[in-house]
Amino acid sequence: MLSKQLRNLAIKSSGNSFFMGLRSSQMMTNQQAKDLKIEQRQPKLQKPNTQNGDPYAFGRVFTDHMIQIDYNAENGWDAPKIVPYGSFPMAITASSLHYGISAYEGITVVKNKDTNAPQAFRVRDNLNSFKLSNEHLDLPTFDTEELLKCIQGLVKVDQDWFPNIKDLNSQLYVRLNHVSTDPTLGVKSPRFTKLYAILNPNTFKKKSLKIKCSQDASKSWPLGHGQYRLSGNLGPLLPQLVDARNNGFDDVLWLLDDYVHEMTVLNVFAYMKNRFGDYELITPANDGCIFNGTIRQSILEMADEIQKEKKVKVVERSLSIHEIINAYKEERLIEFFGGATSSNIQSISRLQFRDQTIDLSGRPTPLADHLNNKLLSIMTGPSDHKWVTPLL
Amino acid sequence: MLSKQLRNLAIKSSGNSFFMGLRSSQMMTNQQAKDLKIEQRQPKLQKPNTQNGDPYAFGRVFTDHMIQIDYNAENGWDAPKIVPYGSFPMAITASSLHYGISAYEGITVVKNKDTNAPQAFRVRDNLNSFKLSNEHLDLPTFDTEELLKCIQGLVKVDQDWFPNIKDLNSQLYVRLNHVSTDPTLGVKSPRFTKLYAILNPNTFKKKSLKIKCSQDASKSWPLGHGQYRLSGNLGPLLPQLVDARNNGFDDVLWLLDDYVHEMTVLNVFAYMKNRFGDYELITPANDGCIFNGTIRQSILEMADEIQKEKKVKVVERSLSIHEIINAYKEERLIEFFGGATSSNIQSISRLQFRDQTIDLSGRPTPLADHLNNKLLSIMTGPSDHKWVTPLL
Numbered sequence: 174m175l176s177k178q179l180r181n182l183a184i185k186s187s188g189n190s191f192f193m194g195l196r197s198s199q200m201m202t203n204q205q206a207k208d209l210k211i212e213q214r215q216p217k218l219q220k221p222n223t224q225n226g227d228p229y230a231f232g233r234v235f236t237d238h239m240i241q242i243d244y245n246a247e248n249g250w251d252a253p254k255i256v257p258y259g260s261f262p263m264a265i266t267a268s269s270l271h272y273g274i275s276a277y278e279g280i281t282v283v284k285n286k287d288t289n290a291p292q293a294f295r296v297r298d299n300l301n302s303f304k305l306s307n308e309h310l311d312l313p314t315f316d317t318e319e320l321l322k323c324i325q326g327l328v329k330v331d332q333d334w335f336p337n338i339k340d341l342n343s344q345l346y347v348r349l350n351h352v353s354t355d356p357t358l359g360v361k362s363p364r365f366t367k368l369y370a371i372l373n374p375n376t377f378k379k380k381s382l383k384i385k386c387s388q389d390a391s392k393s394w395p396l397g398h399g400q401y402r403l404s405g406n407l408g409p410l411l412p413q414l415v416d417a418r419n420n421g422f423d424d425v426l427w428l429l430d431d432y433v434h435e436m437t438v439l440n441v442f443a444y445m446k447n448r449f450g451d452y453e454l455i456t457p458a459n460d461g462c463i464f465n466g467t468i469r470q471s472i473l474e475m476a477d478e479i480q481k482e483k484k485v486k487v488v489e490r491s492l493s494i495h496e497i498i499n500a501y502k503e504e505r506l507i508e509f510f511g512g513a514t515s516s517n518i519q520s521i522s523r524l525q526f527r528d529q530t531i532d533l534s535g536r537p538t539p540l541a542d543h544l545n546n547k548l549l550s551i552m553t554g555p556s557d558h559k560w561v562t563p564l565l
Numbered sequence: 566m567l568s569k570q571l572r573n574l575a576i577k578s579s580g581n582s583f584f585m586g587l588r589s590s591q592m593m594t595n596q597q598a599k600d601l602k603i604e605q606r607q608p609k610l611q612k613p614n615t616q617n618g619d620p621y622a623f624g625r626v627f628t629d630h631m632i633q634i635d636y637n638a639e640n641g642w643d644a645p646k647i648v649p650y651g652s653f654p655m656a657i658t659a660s661s662l663h664y665g666i667s668a669y670e671g672i673t674v675v676k677n678k679d680t681n682a683p684q685a686f687r688v689r690d691n692l693n694s695f696k697l698s699n700e701h702l703d704l705p706t707f708d709t710e711e712l713l714k715c716i717q718g719l720v721k722v723d724q725d726w727f728p729n730i731k732d733l734n735s736q737l738y739v740r741l742n743h744v745s746t747d748p749t750l751g752v753k754s755p756r757f758t759k760l761y762a763i764l765n766p767n768t769f770k771k772k773s774l775k776i777k778c779s780q781d782a783s784k785s786w787p788l789g790h791g792q793y794r795l796s797g798n799l800g801p802l803l804p805q806l807v808d809a810r811n812n813g814f815d816d817v818l819w820l821l822d823d824y825v826h827e828m829t830v831l832n833v834f835a836y837m838k839n840r841f842g843d844y845e846l847i848t849p850a851n852d853g854c855i856f857n858g859t860i861r862q863s864i865l866e867m868a869d870e871i872q873k874e875k876k877v878k879v880v881e882r883s884l885s886i887h888e889i890i891n892a893y894k895e896e897r898l899i900e901f902f903g904g905a906t907s908s909n910i911q912s913i914s915r916l917q918f919r920d921q922t923i924d925l926s927g928r929p930t931p932l933a934d935h936l937n938n939k940l941l942s943i944m945t946g947p948s949d950h951k952w953v954t955p956l957l
Contacts, residue, residue: 260655360800
C-alpha cells in the first residue's frame, strides 16, 4: 500500500531506524535495540501489601517502568525508551480515541522453576499476532525481534516485581499497545502513533467460571475483525457482559447462529464422548471469527501427545451450543473449559443458554487440570523448549 | 443495571450534580449548567491564512476552547469546564485505548443567513444518539439538555471562528467524544471517564465522490453495533479504505451479502425509476446495520414534501447492489448520493463493484442539488424551524 511505502521512505531517511518498514527491512541493520534508553524511576513505586490476601488481581498493579516508542510519518520511529510508568499527554483529537485505531497484545512472562530466571511463553507468536493486528489498522510496522529485545530490557529492569505468594504461580503479564496519536479527525492511516509496553504482575488463579451465552448479540462475524486484537472489538461487548455479571455470571460465551465462538478473552474447549463412543476435545474452528490465542494454538499442536496420554482426540471444528447441551443431557459432556494467555486454563462449572442450564459444578476436571499443569510446566520449565524464550 | 444504579447513587451523593444518572433524573434540579466554568485562552490561537485557498478541510483546525467534564464513580460528574483547547494527561492503561470504550458524535452549527447568529441543526437528535452510543458502552449517562447548554457556552466563546470564505457555507462542526480514562485492564464498566467537545471550523464542499464497494469485508452486522457511533466501528475499516484510496476512490460503499449498507460516514440514497415506471429515492432500511444519521432522518421525514415537489417517492428498504447495477444498465438509475451531518449531500459520480463500474460523471444531479439546498436552507434559515436550535 502506498502509505506504507511512503512511511518506509520516511523511516529510511530518518536518523533512527530502530523499527523498520516491512518492505525495506532487508536494507536495514537489525542491531538498533542498542539505542534503547533507560530512564530509571527514583524512588521506586511501593509494592502492594500481601499480608491480607493476594492483591495481584489481573490488570490493577503495574511495575516501575514502561517501554515507549513514538512514530511519526515524517521521521519514522524514535529511539525506544524505558521510562518511569505513568500517563502521557494525549491529543484530544487522537484517532485512537475517535476511531478505535489501537491494537493490543498480551504476553506471559513467568519464572523458570529451577533457575528463577524470567522467561516468556510463545512470545514470538504473540509478537507476530500483534503485528498482524497493527497491519489491520494500518499502524506503522516494526521488527518483532527488535521489539522482543526491548521487552527483555523492561523485564530486566523490573524483574523484582514477580508476585511471591505461596502456592500460586505468578507472572509479569506484558501488555503491548499501539495507539494512534494522530491529531486530525477523519478515518485515515495514522501519521503519529505511540507503541508502549507495561508489566502487570499477577497470579494465575484457578477459578470455576459461570458463563452465559450471548443473546441477540455476537462478538464477531465472518467478514469482521475477530481474528485480531483490536481495541474496538471488546468495548461494545459491555451491554451483554454487564448483564451477565449482574446476574451472577463471570463471562459471556459468544455465539453466532447458535455456533460457539469464544468467551470474551478465552478460547473454549468441550471435552465429550461423541455418539460413536470416541472421546473428543473440540474447539471451534478458526474461521476468522475467533482469536487464535496461544493456549488454543498450544493445545492443537499438542494433539498427538494428548491423544497418547489421555486417549482424547483434539478436534478443531464448528461446534453448536445444541451439540454441547445434548451431550450434557445424554451424559456425554465430561468437561468444558476456556484458555487464554493471561489466565491459562479455566474450568467452566455452569453454562446458561436461554432457559437451559449446564451444571458441572463439583465435578472433577481431570483434563483441564492435566492441560493446565502441562502448560504451566512448559512455561516454567527448561528454557530450551521451542515455546520458551529466556528473557535474561 | 446494577452498575448504573451504583453510579447514580454516587452522583446523588456528590457535591456537583450537573450531570445525572438516568434513573435519578427526576430527583435532580435541571439548572446545573450554571456551574459551567470558563477559563479563557490568552493569547488566542492564530487563525489559518485564507489567502491561498481554503485551509478549512474537515477535522484539521480547532478553535480556542473546548468543553471538558470528568466523571468518577465515587463522586459523579465534576462541574463542566470550558478550557483552552489542548491535550490532556492520559493513563497508559485507559480502557478507551485498550478496549475501545469511547463514543463520539458530530453536530452541525451554522450561521443564520439573516441574523448571522449561530444555530444548530437537529442537535437534540444528535445528543440523543450520543446518549444511546454511551449507554451501549456502559459509559455514565447525562442530561442532554444540560450538555446542550454547555455546547451553547462553547459556541458563544468561540463564535468568531466561523470560516468566512466566499461562496462557501461554513460550519463549526461540534465533535463530542466520551472516553474511558479508567486505568485498570479488563473489559468492564468504566469508573473514570472524560466527556469533551471541540469545535472544528470547516466549509461545506460539494465533491463528486468515486466509491468502491467493499469486498470480503463488512462494516457492520445484524447483531453488531452499526447503529451506534462507537470509536471501534471505524478504525478496523482502514484496510479497505486505504486500498480504495490508493486506487483513486474517495470512499468505500459497505455491503453485506451484496446488500448496500452505507459509506464510511455517509448514508446512501439511490434515485431511480423502478420497473413499474415509478420514481423512487431508496435508502437502505434501518435494520441495525446502519447509522441513522440526521441527514437520512431528515430526508425520510421530508418524504411527503419531496413527493409533492419532485414527484419522487422516498422509500426505506433493502437495496441490493445488483438492483442498482441493473437500474444503471437499463438506464433507470438517475442519481446516487450520500448524506451526513458533517458534509450534507454529496453526489457519487462513480461506483465500482468488483469488475463492474457505474459511471455517472458529468451528469446533472438535480435531486441531490435540490435536497442539498433544501437542507442548507433549513439549517441556515429561521430559527423557529423544529430542526433548528439557536445557540446564542
